[in-house]
Amino acid sequence: DSTLQVIYSSTSFEKILGKDIEDIFRVPLTELINEYLSPKEIGQLKNNLKNFNIWKKTVLIERGDEVKYYEFKLQPVHYEGSSVNNYILTAHDISDYILMQQEVRRSERWLKTIINNINEMLVVFYDEGDDYYIKNANEKFKSHFEIDEIVNPEISKLFDNETTILLKEQLNKLKNHQENIVKFETTLGDLSNHYAANGSLMLDPIENKYYYIFTFNDISDRIRYERQLEEAYREELKLNVKKNDFLENMSHEIRTPANAILGYSDIIIESIEENDTATVKEFAYSLKDVVKRIIKLFENIIEVANAEDSNGKTNDIELDFRMILRESSEKYKETAISKGLTFQYKKGDDDLIIIGDLVKLRKAVDALVDNAVKYTDSGNIILRTYRMGDSAVAEIIDSGPGIEIDKIDELIKPFQQGESGYTRNYQGAGLGLTLASRLLKQMNGELKFSNNGSSGTIAKIILPLK
Known part of the structure; x- marks a missing residue:
């Protein structure tokens, strides 16, 4: 009634509350259902009653081993021509619905736990018409794409165009039952990584709907x-x-x-x-x-x-770079002249004192001068030295056939020549440039090459000055 006391109750409601009519009649509603509500919920109920609003609440009632869920609904009743308001309280048994929802949630949590414990990236797709959408994904997949939740379920919103086209091709094969399982490789839009993908079709018996489960295994290392x-x-x-x-x-x-x-x-x-x-x-x-x-x-x-195995060990002493060039000049001058070549050594004016290994530097210079004399049939050989900033420079200039500059890296490898086999025009094992390059490198030096005009080569030795 308007005083919120119970004036009528059905036997079914008495059974729900586990009380007889004499235990219910003229008992205030808030007192009657107080044991099923929290103080906050009691306050909400009173506020709704005061404002003549509808009130709803799902209530759990336990009787021994029996657990029941009811939806309590309190609705004001207005009588025409009367200022008095009564209320009707109904209770609907929703136990089956609640228990089913709980089971679904447990299943979802269980499935989510399984999915998140899969080492591979996993994503579940579904189709709507001709388009495909993302139903769910495990944490590894979300972490890869740096997302907390799937907020844009359409696959084109997450994947790049190339990956989207590839995925749709594979999804269509499953949808049209052309394949039971699809396997393919993809970069997922990241060209630095590669993934082996597996996809299969699964029917959800509850929703009677097909889902497409895909896993992506990182095979980048492989x-x-x-x-x-x-x-x-x-x-x-x-x-x-x-x-x-x-x-x-x-x-x-x-x-x-x-x-x-x-x-x-x-x-x-x-x-x-x-x-x-x-x-x-x-x-x-x-x-x-x-x-x-x-x-x-x-x-x-x-x-x-x-030179390859010594790990760059050198017996460094103070050396006169110009003297090394002069010694090599004297050693090869006679051979050059005997071939009809003009041989010159042009000593620069600057003193060029370096720190290096005497034996190794001599061998490097001799190897380059020997190459110049060997491969030059006519013209001249010039040796010269000069200072370039904080470096001492020596150039061995010839008028021979020249070297293709883009093949220098190959020619400084062991046993390489401009020509190979028995068709070679010159004798030699092809070790000169290799030896010179490695020895100079051990002394923090460089060996560079350039063309000498229309023919011939300039071999340039660069070493740090003392």
């Missing part, structure tokens, strides 16, 4: 390893070619002087038998030159190996 293996394989093939070239070069470089030794030896033997001492002496010197060439070849091979 792809990188495969590329490294491919690169290593290609490098191995290159090394095999170089090995074959090396064996061919060595065979040529050793067989030629060996044949010369045999030939000179036969001539010397015949000359001894004929007491021709002049011929013996002549070919003995020739024999000596051939042996020197072989010794130099093996010394260069050993020196290149040592």
Whole structure:
């Protein structure tokens, strides 16, 4: 009634409350249901009653092992022509609905826990018409795309255009039952990473709706390893070619002087038998030159190996850079002149004192001068020194066939020449530039090359001054 006391109750309501009519009749409503509400909820009920508003509340009632959920609804009743208001309280049993919702939520939490414990990125799609949307995703997927929740479910809102097209192609295969499982690789828009994707179709029996479950496994490391293996394989093939070239070069470089030794030896033997001492002496010197060439070849091979394995150890002392160039000039001048070349050493005016390894610097300079003399058939060889800022510079200039500058990196590798095989125009194992480059690098120096006009090469040594 208007005083909020119970004036009528159905037997079903009495059963819900677990009370008889005499326990309910004329009892204030707030007192009757007080045990099912919190103080705050009692206050809300009183406020609704005061303002003649409808009041609703889901109430849990336990009777032993039995648990029931009811929706209590209090509604004012206005009588026409009367200022008195009564109220009707109804209770609807919604236990099945509540329990089902609880089960759904438990299932969702359980499924979410499983999804989030999957090591791979996982995302669930669904379709609406011709478009696809994101239903859910695990934390790893959200973390990858730096999102807290899926706020734009349409896939084109999250993925780049290329990935969206690829995903739609795979989703359509599942939707049209062309495939039961799809497998493909994708970058997910990040070209630095690669993912192996697997997709499958699942029917939700409750919603009677199909969902598409996709996982993305990061295979970036595997792809990188495969590329490294491919690169290593290609490098191995290159090394095999170089090995074959090396064996061919060595065979040529050793067989030629060996044949010369045999030939000179036969001539010397015949000359001894004929007491021709002049011929013996002549070919003995020739024999000596051939042996020197072989010794130099093996010394260069050993020196290149040592330059690579010595970890840059040098016996540094104070050196006169100009003196090193002058010594090399004197050593090769006669050979150059014998080929009809003009040979000049132009000493700069500045003192060029450096700190370096005397033996290694001599070998580096000699290797470059030897190359210049060897590969120049006509014209001139010029050696010159000068200061460039805080550096000492030496240039070995020739008028030979020149070097293709873009092939310098290849030519400073061991056993490389501008030409290869038996078609080469010049003798040598192709170690000179390698040796010079490595020795100078150990002394914090540089070796640079440039073209000398229309023909010829300029080899430039740069070393820090003391």
